[in-house]
Amino acid sequence: MAELLWKRGTTLGQGGFGVVSLASTSNALFNGVTLPSLIAVKSCNYSDSQSLKEEEEFLGMFKHSPCIIHCFGANLSFEDEVIIYNLLLEYASGGSLANRLRNCNSLPEFEVKKHTKNVL
Secondary structure, three states, X not given: OHHHHEEEEEEEEEEOOEXXXXXXXXXXXXXXXXXXXXXXXXXXXXXXXXXXXXXXXXHHHXXXXXXXXXXXXXXXEEEOOEEEEEEEEEOOOOOOHHHHHHHHOOOOHHHHHHHHHHHO
């Protein structure tokens, strides 16, 4: 169960597909990879998990790209008598590009070039 691999911490964000939380790990081995000490966990009710399953599949196609958040896989937990689907993701401490734009309204040219290159 999830409690052995990671412990849910602060909520980082919430959206239409669920909640993203910061989680600490015991550096456990999961899907053949040692989890870093901090990860992001995107969670939703199992009954609503189709979009997260599709996200996991999409991220899996880019698992070797250094420009895409790494997905370690998914697991299930049982919280408040509900089955929860959890997508275990690399934690990007700098936040999202969308948050950066909201906070700054603009980016320096070198940063725009970097992000454009990464997207392409």
